[in-house]
Amino acid sequence: PAFRWSNGITEKEKTLAIIKPDGLYGNYTENIKKAILDSGFTILKEMTIQLDDDAAMGFYAEHSSKGFFSSLVKYMTSGPVLIMVLEKENAVADWRTLIGPTDASTAKITHPHSIRAMCGMTLEKNCVHGSDSFQSAEREIAFFFDEKSSDRVVIGHDEL
C-alpha cells in the first residue's frame, strides 16, 4: 500500500532496512547496497548512527519480554548501524525476501543467495534488519526519520 508520512503526504510503499553493527564492521555495506539497487529499490534516506540502550530498547520494544532481549540490545549498540528507507512497489515483502530468514546459519543452507547468508553468522548476528509488515515499516521509519528535506538522500541506479 501507499506510505503515509506524518505530514499526510503519501508515497510509494517503503520499508526500513538496517545494516547492523556486524554488517558495517565486516565491510558489507557496498555489497548490500548493490543487492538493494539491483533488486529495484530506491534508497530514499540513509544515516549512520550509534544506537544507545534506550534507542535499541525502544526500537525492539516488542521483544522486551524475550530471553534474548538484553543480548540483542548489547549487539545492536556494539557499533554504528546504517539505517535506510527503501522504496519500491511491494517494498516490505520484497526486502524480507531479499534478506532471508532470521537465523543466518539457516539462511546459508536454505537461502544461499540472501543477504543474511552473505554476511550474517547466527540467529542473533544476522547483519541486517527489515520491517516485518507495512504497519511495522510505518512505525520504524517514524522512529528514526522525520519527513523533512534535510535528511533526504535519494540513491537509485540513475544516480550511480
Ligand code: UDP
Ligand atoms: N533474535 C535473537 N534470537 C532469537 C530471535 C531473534 O537474537 O531467538 C534477534 C535477531 O537479531 C533478530 C532480532 O532479534 O533479527 C529481531 O527478531 P525478529 O524475530 O523480529 O526477527 P527479524 O524480523 O529480524 O527476522
